Amino acid sequence: MRPLHVRVVSTLLMFSAAIPIALAQPNDAQIAPYERKFAQSKVVVEKVVKQLQASASGRLPVLDGFTRPGDLPLDRFQRGYYQCEIQVSSTSSGGALVRVSAKITAWYADPASSNSGYQVLPSNGRLENDFLDRLSDALHGSPAAAAPVVSTPSRTVVAPSQSKAPDAPMTAISAPMPSNALPAAPTASSKLPTASAISPFKPANSSDPDLATQKAVADKHMEELTKEAKGLEEILRNQARPKNLVAVKKSETPVLVSPVEGAKVLFLATAEDEFEILDLNANWVHVRISGLSRGWIRRSALEVPESFTPDTKVENPQAAAPSTEPFQVKNEEIASFPGTWDPLRGQTVKIVTVQRANGSATSTSSQVKLEFAKSLFQKEYAELTQAPTSAAGVVVIFDSEDGGMAAATLLALREWKAGTLSDQAFWRRCFFDPPETFTSATGQ
Numbered sequence: 001m002r003p004l005h006v007r008v009v010s011t012l013l014m015f016s017a018a019i020p021i022a023l024a025q026p027n028d029a030q031i032a033p034y035e036r037k038f039a040q041s042k043v044v045v046e047k048v049v050k051q052l053q054a055s056a057s058g059r060l061p062v063l064d065g066f067t068r069p070g071d072l073p074l075d076r077f078q079r080g081y082y083q084c085e086i087q088v089s090s091t092s093s094g095g096a097l098v099r100v101s102a103k104i105t106a107w108y109a110d111p112a113s114s115n116s117g118y119q120v121l122p123s124n125g126r127l128e129n130d131f132l133d134r135l136s137d138a139l140h141g142s143p144a145a146a147a148p149v150v151s152t153p154s155r156t157v158v159a160p161s162q163s164k165a166p167d168a169p170m171t172a173i174s175a176p177m178p179s180n181a182l183p184a185a186p187t188a189s190s191k192l193p194t195a196s197a198i199s200p201f202k203p204a205n206s207s208d209p210d211l212a213t214q215k216a217v218a219d220k221h222m223e224e225l226t227k228e229a230k231g232l233e234e235i236l237r238n239q240a241r242p243k244n245l246v247a248v249k250k251s252e253t254p255v256l257v258s259p260v261e262g263a264k265v266l267f268l269a270t271a272e273d274e275f276e277i278l279d280l281n282a283n284w285v286h287v288r289i290s291g292l293s294r295g296w297i298r299r300s301a302l303e304v305p306e307s308f309t310p311d312t313k314v315e316n317p318q319a320a321a322p323s324t325e326p327f328q329v330k331n332e333e334i335a336s337f338p339g340t341w342d343p344l345r346g347q348t349v350k351i352v353t354v355q356r357a358n359g360s361a362t363s364t365s366s367q368v369k370l371e372f373a374k375s376l377f378q379k380e381y382a383e384l385t386q387a388p389t390s391a392a393g394v395v396v397i398f399d400s401e402d403g404g405m406a407a408a409t410l411l412a413l414r415e416w417k418a419g420t421l422s423d424q425a426f427w428r429r430c431f432f433d434p435p436e437t438f439t440s441a442t443g444q
Helices: 004-029 042-056 126-139 209-240 366-386 411-418 425-429
Strands: 034-038 056-059 077-090 096-108 115-120 150-155 173-176 245-248 253-256 265-269 274-280 284-291 293-297 325-335 348-356 395-397 404-409 430-434
Touching: 034 126, 042 056, 042 077, 042 096, 042 126, 077 115, 173 366, 265 293, 274 325, 293 404, 325 366, 348 366, 366 395, 366 404, 366 411, 395 411, 404 411, 411 425
Parallel strands: 348 395
Antiparallel strands: 034 096, 056 077, 077 096, 096 115, 150 173, 245 274, 253 265, 253 293, 274 284, 284 293, 325 348, 395 404, 404 430
16 A cells, blocks of 8 residues: 555646646637527528628627636737638538637737737637527528627527536627617716627727718718708709699590590590690690690680680790791600601601791791791701711691691702702602692692
């Protein structure tokens, strides 16, 4: 038998050798990843994990609450960073198993500068569980997954290897708070927030340079949008309202093809529909429906501006001086040919709409219309040849009860202006609708 003091020394040596092993167990347990099973397939889970990957690493606002206590005081650590390693694997049931392990590093400022440097700190599981909770929220369509804000404690998920470590401190993962929730008013006993009230994925410190920059950019953008909205409101407020519009009083008001009772109904107008006045008399109003479309509405069914008296016959509500020209141009546009003439059928043309000039005493005979159309053909041809255009011809529409339409192709205009076509030959190359309106002048 060995002496007593030898046995005591041997026992002490065995006990001292066991202490490092016992102390190492909690730290070794941190190497084991935190894991959770999901019902979704591996492909679906990997896609969501990829979307959340940007928040799986970054800088920690504090270390307290994210690491386990060690031999070195945490207050000497600075610039803490974390990085989560995520592994996704399939389960036998067709779901997915997600394992997350977080690595935390921080700069240790030792009193002896030679011992300072970055060190790896053991994670207490908060980062892993927080990521798994966010993944779960994202898979179930929760809006909190996009921008989590840590609030009150809820539950803790522990890795299997930690379930038998009673001495290991348990840090609760917090449930997301709604984005419109307001913090409680501070009291005299209030303390500075710790890691249990701060999410590493969205630091709560408003003085953070990144957050301050983002807030400044957002405020600037909002200020610009506000100025733009006010500018648009001012434009609408100051915009002059046309004075040649009539409004329909009641729904189901008929718009007729001519100012005659029993005429064909083009369509039924709705209450408050507005139309441009082309002409009017005591009983009827000639209106522009859209483009080249026209119609007639009973005057009693419309709200007519006060400037239009029952005797008003012209569009302009202001008194107009007598005009030497028999017609005046009211509208010009590039559009498809409105007729069925083969040379221009389905082609783009320059359309000029004219009306009888205010105060004009000149008659609107066929010869007068033709002379005015001739002057417009010359003018429009000169403009069309000055710049590239897709127009294949020119159309003149006389917008009146005894009006008509004259059309010419660009080719015929070119030959006419070049002198290879006489006036009579040019008119025979033109289109007139109705033909009888221009028969006497063209000799057709």
